[in-house]
Structure formats: structure tokens, C-alpha cells
Amino acid sequence: MKIGVVVSEGPYTHQAADSAYNFVRAALAAGHEVPRVFFYHDGVNVSTRLSVPPQDERNIQENWTALAAEHGTDLVVCIAAAQRRGLLDANEAKRQGKDADNIAEGFRISGLGQLIEMAIQTDRLVMFGD
Amino acid sequence: MSEDVKKFLYVNRKAPYGTIYALEALEVVLIGAAFDQDVSLAFLDDGVFQLTSGQDTAAIGVKNFSPTFRALGDYEVTRLYVERESLEERGLSAEDLQEITYEDEDDDWAEKPSIRVVSREEMAAIMAEQDVILSF
Amino acid sequence: MSTLHTVNKSPFETRTLESCLAHCRPGDAVLMIEDGVYGALSGTALSDRVAAKAGAVKLYVLTPDIAARGLPEDRMIAGVTGVDYRGFVDLVAEHDRTQAWL
Numbered sequence: 001m002k003i004g005v006v007v008s009e010g011p012y013t014h015q016a017a018d019s020a021y022n023f024v025r026a027a028l029a030a031g032h033e034v035p036r037v038f039f040y041h042d043g044v045n046v047s048t049r050l051s052v053p054p055q056d057e058r059n060i061q062e063n064w065t066a067l068a069a070e071h072g073t074d075l076v077v078c079i080a081a082a083q084r085r086g087l088l089d090a091n092e093a094k095r096q097g098k099d100a101d102n103i104a105e106g107f108r109i110s111g112l113g114q115l116i117e118m119a120i121q122t123d124r125l126v127m128f129g130d
Numbered sequence: 131m132s133e134d135v136k137k138f139l140y141v142n143r144k145a146p147y148g149t150i151y152a153l154e155a156l157e158v159v160l161i162g163a164a165f166d167q168d169v170s171l172a173f174l175d176d177g178v179f180q181l182t183s184g185q186d187t188a189a190i191g192v193k194n195f196s197p198t199f200r201a202l203g204d205y206e207v208t209r210l211y212v213e214r215e216s217l218e219e220r221g222l223s224a225e226d227l228q229e230i231t232y233e234d235e236d237d238d239w240a241e242k243p244s245i246r247v248v249s250r251e252e253m254a255a256i257m258a259e260q261d262v263i264l265s266f
Numbered sequence: 267m268s269t270l271h272t273v274n275k276s277p278f279e280t281r282t283l284e285s286c287l288a289h290c291r292p293g294d295a296v297l298m299i300e301d302g303v304y305g306a307l308s309g310t311a312l313s314d315r316v317a318a319k320a321g322a323v324k325l326y327v328l329t330p331d332i333a334a335r336g337l338p339e340d341r342m343i344a345g346v347t348g349v350d351y352r353g354f355v356d357l358v359a360e361h362d363r364t365q366a367w368l
Contacts, residue, residue, distance in 0.1 A: 016274075126358055143367070250289065
């Protein structure tokens with residue numbers, strides 16, 4: 001079965017990004033497909049490559065990046081929500097005249113249409129947020 | 131119904147301005163309208179506060195997005211279900227909500243109300259017939 | 267046709283669980299996750315209201331979240347079933363749709 005997942009709350013403050021990660025790992029282990037995870041609202045903050053959590057804590061961004069590398073899951077960060085919150089890829093940084101970009105490997109910035117498309121193309125949609 | 135048309139319900143349960151969920155939900159609805167799906171919106175619990183008339187955000191320095199609801203008809207989003215019990219619990223009635231209409235192309239473009247006040251039981255039945263439920 | 271509802275808020279802080287239960291239909295399932303697991307505790311001011319729904323609606327609690335919070339499984343309301351993440355996935359697959367009560 002194809003399962004689409006939405007993460008709509010930021011990392012560390014709220015458990016949503018961890019719950020979603022554990023859920024996706026379990027879904028993949030059970031033989032389901034998770035073609036895409038869509039990050040919205042403060043969930044876009046998961047995608048920053050500049051977070052440096054203490055060494056004895058999980059690194060939420062690195063967990064997701066590794067998952068995408070292993071399974072080819074498309075990690076999509078909503079562009080409108082990301083720009084509000086200071087998350088830019090290299091192209092957007094250049095276009096907006098900003099001097100830095102911060103999207104981690106495995107994530108890509110795209111539009112809300114990717115969320116709707118995911119909902120159309122998957123059999124189930126599961127949302128994690130606040 | 132064509133197989134590639136799904137029934138989408140956007141469930142709004144949060145009040146506006148205190149958090150961004152209501153505004154960003156509306157942004158999804160506007161983008162989603164381009165996909166020609168069967169779209170409805172649900173307003174229950176504190177979500178009913180999103181639709182009050184007379185919102186004025188000038189003094190808090192935040193964009194007033196409530197007029198956008200009145201544009202939904204142009205995007206062929208014509209069903210806004212509002213839960214009666216949620217209104218009543220909050221001391222509101224349909225008269226406290228802004229007027230939102232659409233032009234019905236199947237009825238000589240007659241102007242019709244988009245807001246449909248439904249009971250909690252009816253709301254549960256509406257939720258149960260969806261393919262996709264997006265929660266905000 | 268049935269729905270899996272997920273609730274992630276403590277019922278002592280928000281009315282999310284109450285609203286969810288009021289919109290459930292017979293055959294639906296409710297899975298309590300994150301701080302939502304406090305809604306599955308027995309002996310609270312809300313236990314009777316939650317327990318009254320068990321039967322018509324199947325109640326589940328995510329065991330990794332109750333373990334994390336130091337809640338023994340035997341403190342859960344009778345009729346609430348514990349599931350792990352694999353069980354969560356199975357519930358998603360078994361029901362026609364998932365509705366998150368965020």
C-alpha cells in the first residue's frame with residue numbers, strides 16, 4: 001500500500017517529527033511504500049542542515065536524510081512555509097538575494113501542489129502535527 | 131465519479147491569528163483547487179471562529195485573511211460545512227459569520243450561500259465519506 | 267468503510283479527544299499517541315467517558331508513548347488495546363482513511 005505522510009510541526013519542541021519518522025520506518029519495514037513525506041507549517045524546520053543537537057540526542061534532520069537515502073523517499077518542504085521561516089535552498093537563496101542556504105541533503109523545496117498530488121496518488125494519508 | 135477524482139475534506143479546528151494554521155490551511159485550499167478534486171471545507175470546534183464577520187487585524191500588525199474565504203467560490207470551492215454545536219457552544223450563530231457565496235453554474239449562475247450549517251452528526255457523516263482528510 | 271482517528275493531545279489540556287469521540291462512527295478506531303496517551307488512563311476524571319465509547323469504537327494506545335511516559339500498561343482503561351508502531355501502520359492500512367485530530 002502507498003502511504004503519504006505529512007509533518008506539520010517543528011522538531012525538538014514537539015514530538016510530531018519523531019512520531020512520523022518512527023511511523024515511516026515501521027511502514028517501510030512492513031513492506032508498504034512511502035513515496036513522499038511533505039513538511040508543512042513549522043515542520044519545514046526539520047530540513048535545516050544547520051541544527052546541532054547535543055551528541056547524546058538523536059539528530060532529527062540526519063535521521064530523515066538517511067531514510068531518504070536508503071529508501072528513496074521524496075522529502076518535500078513547502079516553499080511558502082519555508083520562505084516565511086528562513087529555509088532556503090541554493091536556488092531560492094540566489095533568487096531572493098540572500099547570502100546563505102540551509103536545506104539539508106535529501107530534502108527538496110517545492111510547492112503545495114506536491115502535497116495535493118501525494119494525497120491523490122497514495123492510498124492513505126497520515127498527518128503528524130500539533 | 132472518475133477514479134482520479136478524490137473527495138478532499140479540509141478540517142479546520144483552530145481559531146485564526148493566535149496560530150498560523152488557519153492561514154496556511156487556506157493556502158493549501160487555494161493551491162489544491164487547481165487539481166480538480168471534489169473539495170469541501172469543515173469548520174468545527176475553534177475553527178468556527180475563522181469565519182466571523184468584522185475581523186480587523188490592523189492593530190495587531192497581521193494580515194487579515196478572512197476576505198479570502200469570500201473568493202473561494204471563484205476557485206469552485208463551494209461547500210463550507212460549519213458545525214452547529216460548535217457555534218452554539220461558543221455563543222455564536224450563523225448570523226455572526228461573514229456571508230460567503232458562489233455562483234452555481236448548473237443553475238444559471240444563481241448566487242448561493244457556500245456556508246452550510248450542519249449538526250455534529252451530519253459533520254461526522256460528511257467526514258466518513260471522504261477519501262482524504264487534511265487537518266489544520 | 268471506517269476511519270482511524272489519531273489523537274495526540276492530553277484530554278486534561280484540550281478537548282480534542284472529546285471532539286474526536288463525538289465524531290466517531292460505529293466501526294471506527296481511535297489511536298491515542300504522544301500526549302494523547304493520557305486519555306487512556308484509568309482512574310481519571312475522564313476515564314468513564316472514554317470507557318463508555320469502547321465497544322462501538324475500538325480504542326488503541328501507542329505503547330512506545332506510554333512506556334516513554336512511565337505509564338504501566340495495566341493502568342490503561344479496560345478495552346483499550348496497546349499497539350506498537352507496526353500496529354499503528356496496520357491500523358492505517360485496515361481503515362479506509364486516517365483523520366488526525368491535531
